[in-house]
Amino acid sequence: MNILTKWLRSYLPELPVDDRQLAEDLTLRGIAVEGEFDAACGGRLYEMDITTNRVDAMNHYGVAREAAAIYNVALKPLDAGAAVMETKPGEGFPVRIEAKDLCGRFTARVIRGVTVGASSGLIAEYFAALGQKQISAPVDVTNFGWMAMGQPTHVFDLDKIVGGIVVRRARAGEKLMLLDGTEKTLAAEDLVVADEEKALGLAGVMGGWDSRVTEGTKNILVEAAWFDQAAIRASSRRHGLHTDASHRFERGADFNAAPIGNNLVTRLVVEQSGGEVVGPLVDVVVPEIAAKTAERKAISLKVSEVRRHLGATVDGLGVGEDVVARYLSALGCEMTQTGVGEYAVKLPSWRLDLEREIDLIEEVARVYGYNRFADTLPSFAGAVVELPHVEQEATIRETLRALGFTEAVSSTFVSAEEAEEFGGGGVAIGNPLSAEAGMLRPSLAPGMATMLALNLHRDVSSVRLFEMGTVFGGSTIEVKERVGLALGATGGAVATALYKAEDALFYEVKGAIEALLAKFVGAVTFEVGELPAWIAEGRGARVLLAGEAVGVFGELSAAELQARKLRQPCVIASMDGQRLFEAVLRQPVSRELSRFQAVERDFSFVFPDAVTWAVIDAALHGVGAGLERDELRSVRPVEIFRDAKGKAVAAGSYSMLLRVVFQSNERTLTEEEIARWTEWVVAELTGLGGTQRV
Incomplete structure (x- = not known):
């Protein structure tokens, strides 16, 4: 994704480094900057490669949070000035969550009397620098929201909604025309945001065509929600859609970001398009989902374990308790001391990838900088045990x-x-x-x-x-x-x-x-x-x-x-x-080299195809004709011939030239011994069905 350093610095007024150094330091911490370019709005444009488990960093505020932790500088609160008070009293917009296992939170707010036009100010400036297409001010504000803080939001034409909002599973075969103009036939497993009569949008993926905001829209409903990542991934793939919203929901959205995102978008819509905020923010929460995400059980962390895993640092001081507490707090963890060098760490709602103590230790190492640790081998008191094979x-x-x-x-x-x-x-x-x-x-x-x-x-x-x-x-x-x-x-x-x-x-x-x-x-x-x-x-x-x-x-x-x-x-x-x-390996055996001359004899035989080399080899390695076992040194084929026409060698047979080597370790072999052994070889091969060629 693309990140503007000017936008980053609006959250980090005390950032002490230039854009080039910032890019290098972020990359060393796993928030990779793949390319840098001059931005039309000033500063630099970063092309970033954010790993799929770090959805919290796929936005400007998430990257700014990382920089604040690295440089130990203040990070401006995201919701500073974003809270929106109702300018006209009214009841909250009715919201009902039926699919409580797939939608854990849904927020809604009404704005009446808007004038839909083009975006202006920072939104227009930043979008031009990012190459982001401008549609209309209310729609641009929702895109600005996820680029700012990562929370996808949506705006509906309020007058197109019948009754209230119902978050439910789709009815099998239900039709929905999406914002891209395509009509989808929904499956019963799809999650939809609907009103009392019809589906308004494919939840977490794309809004519907009929309830979209147009130039004629006068009243708007702002929505920000939390949807189950597996359900959104399944719907996205089922319908062949991949959007900015689905990209984030598929990877695990921040459960606590929905009301903040709604407030941000509501405030910016009013700034860009006018209108009045009618009634309070409606925030419907499913406690069971909240317990699994934003209210997870605290993790026990021992500083001694941090030091044991990470080892010595280049400066020889190691990672101290103050460093551990500072880095984890800057990343959003709430640290409660439970003993000497021991903490109960409450995890931030936007870091669903953190689950165990070792994850926290890795975060400390990452922000501290892997390049700042000394190259040391881990201690080992045991012995190497070889596998049996x-x-x-x-x-x-x-x-x-x-x-x-x-x-x-x-x-x-x-x-x-x-x-x-x-x-x-x-x-x-x-x-x-x-x-x-x-x-x-x-x-x-x-x-x-x-x-x-x-x-x-x-x-x-x-x-x-x-x-x-x-x-x-x-x-x-x-x-x-x-x-x-x-x-x-x-x-x-x-x-x-x-x-x-x-x-x-x-x-x-x-x-x-x-x-x-x-x-x-x-x-x-x-x-x-x-x-x-x-x-x-x-x-x-x-x-x-x-x-x-x-x-x-x-x-x-x-x-x-x-x-x-x-x-x-x-x-x-x-x-x-x-x-x-x-299997059992053969053990190498050394044999003394003979000082006496070896004798070679060649034998040419025709054998039926049924006589295999294994049979021939086994027959000649037996002991016969007075041969000592080690005096027959080798038997090997030198040439094999077949005649497809059956003239030189009959069909179903083959001709083989065998070379046999005799040698003794104790004496020079005599002609009588060689002759006797030669006769024995011929007899053995003939006994196998072979015919000697002369």
Whole structure:
């Protein structure tokens, strides 16, 4: 919002700093000045970014209150001279609150004999400087009121009101034309300000067209009220409206500001448009709402706790009791001493964000200035206790980074479609930010797919990512959390003699999974069973560790690629990180290097497709033909070949070139030993159904 320093200084006649210093000091206290410009009325125009919890500072008087606390100067009372006495006796205007849970306070006052014209004086001057559109004096005065003190108000043409004011819920299907000329069909949950016959305005959002003030208006009813923030937010969103009034009511208005705002507007209407104030101010209060807002229970505050939390200051003096009392009093708190260094603090009605002792301590720190505290570490007398899975977690991260994967973080929320597609359903969020983020993620896979897409759409063609984070299951009644792990890769894969270019990415990710799971106790195997729909048919597998499923991986299906507008294959693995956290890590074992020469032998065999590498590897790592267990050093495939036409290698089979390494730690191997072991390898591979190629 925009703030004029000339207007601020009207509340702070003793302000000791210039506008530039004021902007810097406010920003350091969390009331951020994003930009400064020369104002047409004199002084500066601040463009301010006020956080949503500080609705009390979304006006000139609220910002002036902050400055008064910072500089310890007097703040002129907002209602000084604003109280309006009736100039003509009369009865108060009838007001009835039917929706007592949604409207806690309603004030009304009658002005008769006005002449509606253009605004003049300070209102016209300030509006010109702020770029605020002028409509007519009575309407401009209501806008001036919320910019001055934050309290939204409204003026009705009194002669258009039948009977009295009734604050009620709307009747389902009730029609109301608003000030912007649009007609709305109201829901039963909407709150309206009405008369005895019809709705006059959508409470806290926008007034109605039929009761608006025009040039022909002679009599006015001034209204200022307090409305429930949740009800106003719901109505505002339901009807697609966001106004200056709803912006403030949605965030929690000041319960005690309504009569002050009404007095201010009434006085200014009379100054601008003439007329007489007839009858007293009507102020209808719902005690139950007042108890929850303006009359909240006092908070106990200990100065010792303030000093303990905030620590040492740069000047070495610390935050004293006088400083605590002065700052909190300047912010509107009523301090009652209950003991030595102890206070009962009654909270101001305009600070609904303050609820606990720690909130008050934060206010002291904020106004004092975080930059004035010394950089010290908190004291700690205990010992660091590692989580039981810290080694597994570190191993996963270190291994994947070493394999060339970069850790990334995706959103915790996914759409309902993604939750169903990647996890078979998820946990719905009660108040989602959008339909695309309406569920807690049941898997890290959709987030990984999104991150791969973001990179590809920004011309990063080769990506290797992993993420470890929480995934959610269960229901809204009982949400269950587990640790998930996801790997993602696209582009940059290199073909080798073991696989073709179109398969390189798939086998690269498969190899990364094998390298990762090799850190844990248990055999790593893969199954080509039923896979989720997001994996392309025939291009994925289930991952097992010690016979237990720990995840799936595969290429994204054509439907997923099309939905994400991807033009190259992407391979994603979705793993159960919780299961890996519970698994036992292998312990590194060092082995003495042999001084004797190693011997390599290659074997070329044709195997049926049913013979997997796991079967071959297990068969050759047995002990046979007089081999000592450590003399067979390694067995690895060097080349795999398939013939789609079935000429060189029959269909349903594949050719594999195996390289076996023999070596002893005690002697040089003889030709007789090598020959015997070679025969044993051929026999083992033949026994598996293989045929040796010569």
